[in-house]
Amino acid sequence: MPGISSQILTNAQGQVIGTLPWVVNSASVAAPAPAQSLQVQAVTPQLLLNAQGQVIATLASSPLPPPVAVRKPSTPESPAKSEVQPIQPTPTVPQPAVVIASPAPAAKPSASAPIPITCSETPTVSQLVSKPHTPSLDEDGINLEEIREFAKNFKIRRLSLGLTQTQVGQALTATEGPAYSQSAICRFEKLDITPKSAQKLKPVLEKWLNEAELRNQEGQQNLMEFVGGEPSKKRKRRTSFTPQAIEALNAYFEKNPLPTGQEITEIAKELNYDREVVRVWFCNRRQTLKNTSKLNVFQIP
DNA sequence: ATGCATGAGGC
DNA sequence: CCTCATGCATG
Numbered sequence A: 001m002p003g004i005s006s007q008i009l010t011n012a013q014g015q016v017i018g019t020l021p022w023v024v025n026s027a028s029v030a031a032p033a034p035a036q037s038l039q040v041q042a043v044t045p046q047l048l049l050n051a052q053g054q055v056i057a058t059l060a061s062s063p064l065p066p067p068v069a070v071r072k073p074s075t076p077e078s079p080a081k082s083e084v085q086p087i088q089p090t091p092t093v094p095q096p097a098v099v100i101a102s103p104a105p106a107a108k109p110s111a112s113a114p115i116p117i118t119c120s121e122t123p124t125v126s127q128l129v130s131k132p133h134t135p136s137l138d139e140d141g142i143n144l145e146e147i148r149e150f151a152k153n154f155k156i157r158r159l160s161l162g163l164t165q166t167q168v169g170q171a172l173t174a175t176e177g178p179a180y181s182q183s184a185i186c187r188f189e190k191l192d193i194t195p196k197s198a199q200k201l202k203p204v205l206e207k208w209l210n211e212a213e214l215r216n217q218e219g220q221q222n223l224m225e226f227v228g229g230e231p232s233k234k235r236k237r238r239t240s241f242t243p244q245a246i247e248a249l250n251a252y253f254e255k256n257p258l259p260t261g262q263e264i265t266e267i268a269k270e271l272n273y274d275r276e277v278v279r280v281w282f283c284n285r286r287q288t289l290k291n292t293s294k295l296n297v298f299q300i301p
Numbered sequence B: 001a002t003g004c005a006t007g008a009g010g011c
Numbered sequence C: 001c002c003t004c005a006t007g008c009a010t011g
Helices: A125-129 A144-160 A165-174 A182-189 A195-217 A243-255 A261-271 A275-291
Strands: A004-010 A016-023 A046-049 A055-059 A098-100
Touching: A144 A182, A144 A195, A165 A182, A165 A195, A182 A195, A243 A261, A243 A275, A261 A275
Parallel strands: none
Antiparallel strands: A004 A016, A046 A055, A055 A098
16 A cells, blocks of 8 residues: 555644545646545645654644544555544644644653743743643553553554554564564553553554654555564463353352462362363453553543 | 463562 | 463454
8 A cells, every 4th residue: 555644633632633644656746636535625734743753743824624534544454344433523722823732752750840831921820720631640650641642643643554453563573672462552552451561562652653654654664574473382272161151250250359279179160161271260350350440441442 | 352371470 | 379461362
């Protein structure tokens, strides 16, 4: 899928509110406007990137258009059905012609600075008062909002590049640095992981994505090549519990999510499953509960 | 997208 | 044995 790139529109919070597909290296401009192009005529937003290729601001020749409908670029392979849903118009204030997106989420050790230092001018009341940002840090000082923000952003930008989770995973393992699988990408996007994991993944994905977007602009999409299935140990075949067993296990779990060795043995015998399998089931059950009740709380795609 | 499995680190 | 971070395998 060469030549396809997109322009990303962001609001003051650096949230992506839309993407504009465009043709990069087409032979000429003689071609009539793409049939399915958006109706954002007259508006020619520009992207301002920082050294890391991050979007730090967008320029619009006129007042920003009303929430632009996102056009889902057809993904090359996976028939992915429900990948993107319309982006809800972010509850933000009127957009000026020049909006400065989130100040490059680079290094930000802890909470945000108290009062924004402005030029030698006396701060206005609104400046002092408007502190609407509730960083909602978690117990470990992780900015959950920022994570959610990036996750949402990541998915949109990934799709804009026409990449699947699998491709990202492969590319990620191909290039240097931490490697992650499709599963990891999926879980990150839907925040089905602990805030800690998310924060660890974020920089990796961020870096990779920026590089991918750069290559894409340069036409070369040679970021993907390779992928050799290496020898993998033989795994135990995945156990498939019967609906009845699941029901029983859940019942036991409700009674006591942390059964003792004895109890596990009994449950295993009762349901006629390998003891170890039952033990792992409880472990996974507990883990799932934790993961789906953190960053995740609120969303339901 | 998720369910079950693996392995490291910690009591 | 548990928790955690991850991934292979599967519906």
